[in-house]
Amino acid sequence: MHAWPASEVPALPGKGRDLRIHDTATGGRITLDPGPVARIYVCGITPYDATHMGHAATYNAFDLVQRVWLDTKRQVHYVQNVTDVDDPLLERAVRDGQDWTELAERETALFREDMTALRMLPPKHYIGAVEAIPGIVPLVERLRDAGAAYELDGDVYFSVETDPHFGGVSNLDAEAMRLLSAERGGDPERPGKKNPLDPMLWMAAREGEPSWDGASLGPGRPGWHIECVAIALDHLGMGFDVQGGGSDLAFPHHEMGASHAQVLTGEYPFAQAYVHAGMVALDGEKMSKSKGNLVFVSKLRRDGVDPxxxxxxxxxxHYRSDWEWTDQVLADAVERLGRWRAAVSRPDGLPAEALVEEVREALADDLDAPAALAAVDRWAERQNAEGGTDEGAPGLVSRAVDALLGVAL
Structure with a gap:
């Protein structure tokens, strides 16, 4: 599966700061110190309805992570998956009378268009669950053969009790985990499971649903969590720098994935930091496909809104905050964009070297984008009111806003 084209990231004078970021597992900020190549895995979409503002907010957060790392003169190895076979996708296809593969391909293509328009830097590897199945099957077999997985009516489940670190990502108690498991695709009430929290690794073939050769597992399809583990281990290995996604992925998805990988490899941790973006609401409720309260990037673009x-x-x-999308939020952004473009359109201006350092410092401090925007606002206000004599300043601000914030002026 191919990603989307990369927009050029302008080079800036000087060097950026190392990123201090909130880690869900420890509950505090840690300073990331990647090697020459920083490694990041971000969980992708299930392509049955893309791309709403909740998606866009999440991928924007991890785009900023990449930009901060690039500004430190590192390379970035970014991997993202597409869950192109899963219950919600199949259910939507049946509801709409569509072939599930055509639905997945159409919505993935739309997602690529939206990411391109928003200038999100693409992953180096963009991998679909279906194409990852040949690598998933051996991992499930290894877990089963090691006694970390068991069969139940043909399905294969992972035993969470085989990982001594289970629970260390989300830090939730057993009852909270059980409630969230029921809400987020698990089956804690299924009879016969060793532990209600045990997640499915391989689902035996169901009538009328797609399935693949599972070798000794029999025909079926992979569970949600093992999909990302197989892709991450294949392309990044253990101990990569950031595992990212929305806050609703901390449990069960990232918790279970970490346990799968740690039991498979005998190493710890799966990722150095677990970073989660907040939820976006509309009309007082979390924006979600199941509720249908969505604002789509593609619809805004069709309506003529500048990406x-x-x-x-x-x-x-702030990327970790929960917030609500409103018409006023967009109107404020349109007005801000106009002020910034007016400021950099002048032939000369106020010195901007200090501004670049202020933006760098804000982003290095747990991706504090609102503080970065406020710094540019102050420069733009003075620039529009007073002007200056530095011929290189407008160009430097324009390049910095593009390189660090992904906004083309």
């Missing part, structure tokens, strides 16, 4: 304004609307909220 740079959409991106500024996302950046105006």
């Amino acid at each position: 740079a304004a959409i991106r500024l609307a996302l950046l105006s909220h």
Whole structure:
């Protein structure tokens, strides 16, 4: 599966700061110190309805991570998956009378278009669950043969009790985990499981649903969590720098994935930091496909909204905060974009070297994009009111806003 084209990231004078970021597992900020190549895995979409503002906010957060790393003169090895076979996708296809593969391909293509328009840097490896199945099957067999998985009516489950570190990502108690498991695709009430929290690794073939050769597992399809583990281990290995996604992935998805990988390899941890973006609401409720309360990037683009304004609307909220999308949020972003473009359109201006350092410091401090935007606002306000004599300043601001914030002025 191919990703989307990369926009050029301008080079800036000097060097950026190492990233201090909130780690869900420890509950505090840690300073990331990758090697020359920083490694990041971000969980991708299930392509049955893409791309709403909740998606866009999440991928914007991890785009900022990449940009901070690139500004430190590191390379970035970014991997993202596409869950192109899963219950919600199959259910939507049946509801709409569509072939599930055509639905997945269409929505994935739309997602690529939206990411391109928003200037999100693409992953180096963009991998679908279906194409990863040949690598998933041996991992499930290894877990089963090691006694870390068991069969139940033809399905294969992972035993969470085989990982001594289970629970260390989300830090939730057993009852909270059980409730979330039931809400987020698990089956804690299924009779015969060793532990209600045990997640499915391999689902035996169901009538009327797609299945693949599972070798000794029999025909079927993979569980959700093992999909990302197989892709991450194949392309990044253990101990990569950041595992990212929305806050609703901390449990069960990232918790279970970490346990799968740690039992498979005997190493710890799966990722150095678990970073989670907040949820976006609409009309007082979390924006979600199941509720249908969605604002789509593609719809805004069709209505003529500048993608740079959409991106500024996302950046105006800290990535870890839960916030609500409103018409005013977008109107404020459109107005801000106009002020910034007016400021950099002048032939000369106020010195901007200090501004670049201020933006760098804000982003290195747990991706504080609102503080970065406020710094540019102050420069733009003075620039529009007073002007200056530095011929290189407008160009430097324009390049910095593009390189560090992904906004093309």
